[in-house]
Amino acid sequence: MSLKKHILDLRKRKEKVEMGGGEKAIEKQVAMGKMTARERVLAILDQDSFTEYDLFVEHTAKDFGMDKKQLHGDGVIIGTGTVYGAPIAIFAQDFTVAGGSLGLMHARKITKIMDHALKMRVPLIGINDSGGARIQEGVNSLAGYGEIFYRNTIASGVIPQISVILGPCAGGAVYSPALTDFVFVVDQISKMFITGPGVIKTVLGEEISMEELGGARVHAETTGNAHFFAESEQECFDQIKKLITFIPWNNTQKAKEFPPKEPLFKGNIEDLIPADPRNPYDVRDVIKGIVDDGDFFEIQELFAANIVIGFGRLKGQTIGFVANQPLVLAGVLDCDSSDKAARFIRYCDSFNIPIVTLEDMPGYLPGADQEHAGVIRHGAKVLYAYSEATVPKITVILRKAYGGGYIAMNSRHLGADFMFAWPTAEIAVMGPEGAANIIFKKEIDNAENPEEMRQLKVQEYKEKFANPYVAAAKGYIDSVIEPNETRNILLHALEVSEYKDVQHPEKKHGIPPF
Amino acid sequence: MSNKDELVGFKVHTMEYQTKVNKMFANRKPWKAADPCEIRSYIPGTVLKINVKVGDTVKAGESLLVLEAMKMQNQIEMPFDGKVKEICVTEGDRIPKRELMIILED
Numbered sequence: 003m004s005l006k007k008h009i010l011d012l013r014k015r016k017e018k019v020e021m022g023g024g025e026k027a028i029e030k031q032v033a034m035g036k037m038t039a040r041e042r043v044l045a046i047l048d049q050d051s052f053t054e055y056d057l058f059v060e061h062t063a064k065d066f067g068m069d070k071k072q073l074h075g076d077g078v079i080i081g082t083g084t085v086y087g088a089p090i091a092i093f094a095q096d097f098t099v100a101g102g103s104l105g106l107m108h109a110r111k112i113t114k115i116m117d118h119a120l121k122m123r124v125p126l127i128g129i130n131d132s133g134g135a136r137i138q139e140g141v142n143s144l145a146g147y148g149e150i151f152y153r154n155t156i157a158s159g160v161i162p163q164i165s166v167i168l169g170p171c172a173g174g175a176v177y178s179p180a181l182t183d184f185v186f187v188v189d190q191i192s193k194m195f196i197t198g199p200g201v202i203k204t205v206l207g208e209e210i211s212m213e214e215l216g217g218a219r220v221h222a223e224t225t226g227n228a229h230f231f232a233e234s235e236q237e238c239f240d241q242i243k244k245l246i247t248f249i250p251w252n253n254t255q256k257a258k259e260f261p262p263k264e265p266l267f268k269g270n271i272e273d274l275i276p277a278d279p280r281n282p283y284d285v286r287d288v289i290k291g292i293v294d295d296g297d298f299f300e301i302q303e304l305f306a307a308n309i310v311i312g313f314g315r316l317k318g319q320t321i322g323f324v325a326n327q328p329l330v331l332a333g334v335l336d337c338d339s340s341d342k343a344a345r346f347i348r349y350c351d352s353f354n355i356p357i358v359t360l361e362d363m364p365g366y367l368p369g370a371d372q373e374h375a376g377v378i379r380h381g382a383k384v385l386y387a388y389s390e391a392t393v394p395k396i397t398v399i400l401r402k403a404y405g406g407g408y409i410a411m412n413s414r415h416l417g418a419d420f421m422f423a424w425p426t427a428e429i430a431v432m433g434p435e436g437a438a439n440i441i442f443k444k445e446i447d448n449a450e451n452p453e454e455m456r457q458l459k460v461q462e463y464k465e466k467f468a469n470p471y472v473a474a475a476k477g478y479i480d481s482v483i484e485p486n487e488t489r490n491i492l493l494h495a496l497e498v499s500e501y502k503d504v505q506h507p508e509k510k511h512g513i514p515p516f
Numbered sequence: 517m518s519n520k521d522e523l524v525g526f527k528v529h530t531m532e533y534q535t536k537v538n539k540m541f542a543n544r545k546p547w548k549a550a551d552p553c554e555i556r557s558y559i560p561g562t563v564l565k566i567n568v569k570v571g572d573t574v575k576a577g578e579s580l581l582v583l584e585a586m587k588m589q590n591q592i593e594m595p596f597d598g599k600v601k602e603i604c605v606t607e608g609d610r611i612p613k614r615e616l617m618i619i620l621e622d
Contacts, residue, residue: 205585206560207610223539280533282523307538331541332526332533338540364528370547404529436530 019057019074023098031098036169036191037235039079039096042129045239047083047090054081056111063105066138073099076107077132080115082124085246088258091119094129097169102132104175105139109146116153123252125162127242130179131169147174154181159352161252164242167192167218167228168235180227183349184245184301187218187228188238194221194228219304226305226338248299248313248320249353256354257320265489266296272424272485279401279428282332285310285325285360288400292489294318301346306338311346313355317493322350325360326411328401335407336367337380344383344514351391356496359412362401364433379515381410386514389416392506394499398488399423399470399479405431414478419502420495422488423470423479430472434464553601555592555618561585563609563617572600580618581605598622 022028022038031038037045043052061068061076077099082091093112095102112128119126135143157163158181165179166186170193179185179194187194195216202208202215214220222231230245232238250257267290274287290296293314300312308331311324324343326333335343350357366377388395388410396419397412408429412418423429430437439446442459449455466472473479483491523534564582568574574594583590602619605611 205562205610206612208612280531282533282535328533328535330536330538332528332535334528364531364533367541368528369544371544374547432529433531439530 016057022074022096023100027098034191036097036131038098039094039102039129039131042166042168042235042239043079043081043083043092043094045236046127046242047085047092048087051083052081052092053083054079056080056114059107059111061105061107061136061139063136063139063142065140068138071100073105075099076105076111077102078104078108078111080111082115082118085243088246088251089122089124090127090246091115091122091124092127092129095132095169097131097133100136102169103134103136104132104143104146105136106142106146108136109143109149112146113149113153116150116157119161120153120157123161123254125164125246125249125251126157126182127164127166128178128182129166129168130171130175131167132175133170134173134175144174147178150178151181154178158183159253159348162246162249162353164245166238166242167194168238169193170212172196172198172216176227184229185221185227186230186232186238186242187221188232188235189218191235192218192221192228222302223304226302226342228305229301231304244299245313248315249355250320253352253354260294260315260318262317263294263315265291265293267291270486271488272426275400275426275485277426279362279426279433282328284329285327285333285362285400288360289314289323289325292316292492293321293323298323302342306336306342308333308336309339309343311343316358316489316496319496320355321492321496322346322355322357323360324357324412326363326407328362331367333363333402334365334367335363335381335384335410336372337375337377340377340380340382340384344387347384347387347391351387351393354393356394356396356499357391357412358492359395359397359418361397361399361403361408361411363404363407363411364402365404365407381406382515384410385416386512388412388418390506390512390514391417392502392504394419394496394502396420396492396495396499397422398483398492399427399429400485401426401428402433403427403429404433417504419499421479422481422483422491423474424485424488425470425482426485427470427479427482428468429470429479430467434460434468437467438463552595553598553620553622554616555580555595555620557583557585557611557613557615557617559583559585559590560612561590561610563605563607563611564589566603566605566607568600568603568618570600570603574598574600583611583617592617594620596620596622 080093163182164184165182176194193212221228230241289298298314310327414421438460446452446456470482522536525532526535562584564584566581567579576596578594579591581592598620601621605617
């Protein structure tokens, strides 16, 4: 063969493998409203940046007639590329090849690209679209999963790990996404569950569809397993790319700085907030009023909406925002919102992203269901995460900061670097009504008109204690600021925190209340 | 901002706030003390065999029924000496968690 012939032969081989499961299987994939694995990879990565590896890998299974079957690329595509210039390692399961089932070599390809991502300290994106373990390969498939989970864990907090669920991801397979930092789902396409509708029907007689059991909406709203919900694959890819602009490439780097921009909001921030602490507002409006270009990238928007988390930029620098949301459940902390906030705080801390906390919360959600669901250990995660974090930590108290909530939401006492409060802040053990009822119980009970006396005492308490000045007098609050000063004072605080260096005692790792 | 109609009065401790409630909160069930005379399934499964009849006097520790779940045959034992008042399941039933199976009386 001449050299040219060799090259032509290579091209032919590549072309064949790149067809994945072949035309018929691709047609089926498209009929399901899904893109192919290759299209997905190309859609996420910068144009012409994708380089593929292990294209010619083949499975080694011999039993059950597998020796006669050829599975192109063994059902998964791996490679490297860039997203807006950021180096990325990526794998995508190919449902058109044996249903994207995971066998030994399939797993070896995935672990290879994971090892590469970890060694090179670059983000990893994994696209999941697989029917599950390749049963013909028996325990080898299970070994494959385990080796993936192990790497997910070791890489956690070192490189960003992103999971994209674009098809079924069932059984043990779901634990890989669960171990990663961000999970993306698409309506009607993503399906995640440990036991599927079939088993549930056999065991329990309960009939539930895949969509109702583990569809995208379920995971985005109810379980909290998903962080980003999209209506289409394209929207999902745009979300992934946007996320990558906000995060650093590994835990030794800072997120790439962007050219600074002024907020879009030109009004008075205080006009966004009702004076009466019992009336709601959307705290996201406040965040958008503060960040560059009004660009706030919310995470887990639909889950535990009583707390808001996400990224924004202040003078081009990525900031993690944690904010109580008075619009939903009055902004209380409960089991779910505690989990949501705590995990995000730990993400920011792992990846050198300063945390700004906007506080307006009446306390923890009361109720037998909450107590029995373990609100103590869940709530403790927030305390743990804030206390442990060594990135710059800044709190702004907008209105209410009552009781345990005041302590939990990045208080001075948990190591906040800067504590600011608006003049509307009420920092107290509880709301004025409750406090007055206890402190002035005698006066109220003995009064001729108890209700009148109660109101009087509530008012008295409000004036004396429901303000930021008692805490400021102790130095627990560094400055009481006007709402319109918020952005500038945050910018300043960040500027002087640039070289923050806090060392905790050396340890293997802590024991957070998981 | 949001639709004003979605706001409800929501009491946290002593203060009442205007806010929206989420699905999880709206669907939560009030807590009820467990009745020791009601034998409920602690795991979803299949009623394999019922070992008692209505009116039987049963001693604590004796088997009331076998509930097969997760490939395991679980003996559901009598919690105290007493009588079987009512049997709410039949052999072969597939039942969810916390399903009422047997009612007892002292």
